[in-house]
Amino acid sequence: MNDLRADQVSVAFAGLKALSRVDLAVAPGRIVGLIGPNGAGKTTLVNVLTGFQAATEGAVLMEGQSLAGLKPHEVRRRGIARTFQGGRLFRDLTVIDNLEVTGVGLGQSRAASIAEAEAMLDWIGIAHLAGRIAGALPYTDERRVAIGRALIGRPRFLLLDEPAAGMSAQEAADLSALIRRIAGEMGCGVLLIEHNVGLVLGLCDHIVVLDSGAVIETGPPEVIRASEKVRHAYMGSAADIDLPVLEVEA
Amino acid sequence: MQVVFDALSLGSLYALGALGIALIFGVMRLVNFAHGDVIAFCVFALLWPSVDAVAIVFAGNLPWFLLIPFTLAVGAGLSVLSEALVFRRFRRANPATMMIASFALGFVIRYFLLMLFSSRPKSISLLPGLSQPVEILGARIPLLQVITILVTLAVLVGLTAFLRRTRFGLEMRAAAENFTMARMLGVRANRVIMGAFALSGALAGAIALILGSQTGTANIMMGASVMLMAFIATVIGGMGSLAGAVIAGFALGAVATVMQVVLPPDARAFRDAFVYGAVILVLIFRPQGLLAARGTKERV
Numbered sequence: 406m407n408d409l410r411a412d413q414v415s416v417a418f419a420g421l422k423a424l425s426r427v428d429l430a431v432a433p434g435r436i437v438g439l440i441g442p443n444g445a446g447k448t449t450l451v452n453v454l455t456g457f458q459a460a461t462e463g464a465v466l467m468e469g470q471s472l473a474g475l476k477p478h479e480v481r482r483r484g485i486a487r488t489f490q491g492g493r494l495f496r497d498l499t500v501i502d503n504l505e506v507t508g509v510g511l512g513q514s515r516a517a518s519i520a521e522a523e524a525m526l527d528w529i530g531i532a533h534l535a536g537r538i539a540g541a542l543p544y545t546d547e548r549r550v551a552i553g554r555a556l557i558g559r560p561r562f563l564l565l566d567e568p569a570a571g572m573s574a575q576e577a578a579d580l581s582a583l584i585r586r587i588a589g590e591m592g593c594g595v596l597l598i599e600h601n602v603g604l605v606l607g608l609c610d611h612i613v614v615l616d617s618g619a620v621i622e623t624g625p626p627e628v629i630r631a632s633e634k635v636r637h638a639y640m641g642s643a644a645d646i647d648l649p650v651l652e653v654e655a
Numbered sequence: 656m657q658v659v660f661d662a663l664s665l666g667s668l669y670a671l672g673a674l675g676i677a678l679i680f681g682v683m684r685l686v687n688f689a690h691g692d693v694i695a696f697c698v699f700a701l702l703w704p705s706v707d708a709v710a711i712v713f714a715g716n717l718p719w720f721l722l723i724p725f726t727l728a729v730g731a732g733l734s735v736l737s738e739a740l741v742f743r744r745f746r747r748a749n750p751a752t753m754m755i756a757s758f759a760l761g762f763v764i765r766y767f768l769l770m771l772f773s774s775r776p777k778s779i780s781l782l783p784g785l786s787q788p789v790e791i792l793g794a795r796i797p798l799l800q801v802i803t804i805l806v807t808l809a810v811l812v813g814l815t816a817f818l819r820r821t822r823f824g825l826e827m828r829a830a831a832e833n834f835t836m837a838r839m840l841g842v843r844a845n846r847v848i849m850g851a852f853a854l855s856g857a858l859a860g861a862i863a864l865i866l867g868s869q870t871g872t873a874n875i876m877m878g879a880s881v882m883l884m885a886f887i888a889t890v891i892g893g894m895g896s897l898a899g900a901v902i903a904g905f906a907l908g909a910v911a912t913v914m915q916v917v918l919p920p921d922a923r924a925f926r927d928a929f930v931y932g933a934v935i936l937v938l939i940f941r942p943q944g945l946l947a948a949r950g951t952k953e954r955v
Contacts, residue, residue: 510841
């Protein structure tokens with residue numbers, strides 16, 4: 406019961422079902438992948454888990470406690486952090502300011518949030534970027550800063566929304582190593598939403614596949630790799646990921 | 656030398672006004688056209704209500720060390736009140752709706768003053784010691800001009816330090832850039848917005864003191880011309896850029912002063928038309944303003 410759990414979660418927008426009775430669980434220290442073609446409902450599920458979107462039916466539980474009715478910053482204070490597609494850093498602020506404002510928002514003193522921000526940048530290996538203006542960072546550095554910002558306050562669960570988008574193979578491999586450290590060294594439960602299926606297959610302990618708002622497959626990477634339903638979901642859609650990517654060994 | 660001080664002094668007024676507008680625009684995307692009326696309100700707050708031609712001074716007789724904080728507090732208080740009573744209801748409204756609400760609020764303040772004081776300008780004497788001239792590099796400059804420039808510089812340095820070095824300043828900078836994201840991270844939105852209104856109102860109070868001392872009159876329309884130039888300065892500076900607003904404020908002051916000197920005597924009555932012409936030229940070549948907020952630039 407110490408996990409983050411979506412229990413039969415449904416979301417409807419003006420009668421259109423974006424999610425339909427979705428179950429998902431992320432345990433501390435584990436990495437769970439969430440994949441599916443474009444429009445499958447992955448980001449909607451992340452929004453529900455982090456308080457950005459209310460579930461029409463079902464419940465979101467963290468360590469057995471319902472998160473219903475909590476605002477995003479209240480969910481964040483409970484220990485569930487997320488990143489966004491595209492990073493969404495404060496582009497006019499320096500890198501360290503971006504991390505520091507998160508600590509301040511979590512109720513830390515300014516001195517404590519500066520100290521944690523410096524330690525976090527060091528831990529990720531980007532301490533040299535501290536004084537840089539976030540808007541001038543290269544794409545991959547921006548993603549790493551976004552992850553650092555999400556890790557401020559030592560959340561118990563981290564939801565990464567397409568962190569490898571636009572990265573080269575080497576950059577994606579470096580990101581994989583970082584995500585492993587987050588789960589292994591911090592004991593943080595990670596939910597990885599990613600179009601790079603090779604990355605997800607190589608990194609995750611457990612994978613949930615969504616299609617048209619419903620879970621079509623769930624299990625360890627080898628089950629997902631062998632699943633006809635998953636192949637069909639990707640082949641039958643106009644997704645930018647085709648079947649051969651599934652077969653790439655991570 | 657006199658021209659330089661005139662330019663800096665006028666530019667200071669515009670810069671302070673532009674800063675007041677840019678601060679609120681930063682956190683709310685609101686162009687607060689009531690700002691000029693807050694300036695007028697601060698001057699009239701120093702007088703007893705009366706429709707007589709001669710002003711009956713109330714707080715205006717206070718010694719400077721009480722008069723200054725009193726006026727700044729009146730500006731800050733009225734500004735915070737306007738946020739709590741009016742603009743908070745429009746937080747989710749589009750910028751045009753908020754702008755119209757600010758016009759409406761401006762009219763409410765103006766007509767409130769009109770009821771209490773009538774539309775007749777009143778002669779007042781604020782900080783009379785400041786009209787004494789001082790000699791600087793051979794030129795005789797009114798002490799008020801020197802103090803206006805020094806106060807503006809002090810405000811700019813103080814505000815920069817506040818924004819860079821305090822927790823509240825950090826929250827304000829984050830909220831100014833992406834209010835929704837700042838809120839998601841737990842930044843206290845109400846406090847940040849109220850703080851921006853309080854700072855903006857205090858700046859209006861500072862302008863009121865300077866204008867009241869310079870002109871020696873209290874007029875319910877006295878904030879309007881500064882407000883217009885200050886708004887233009889925020890546009891030229893790049894909406895959302897505090898530094899841009901200040902630079903453009905000083906630039907407008909310089910252009911207006913220089914034109915007053917170089918234009919032929921017959922054309923001087925049309926000085927403002929030439930100033931606005933220069934503004935149009937700047938915006939043709941840099942429609943995003945001199946210093947567009949970094950978030951609006953394309954990434955290279």
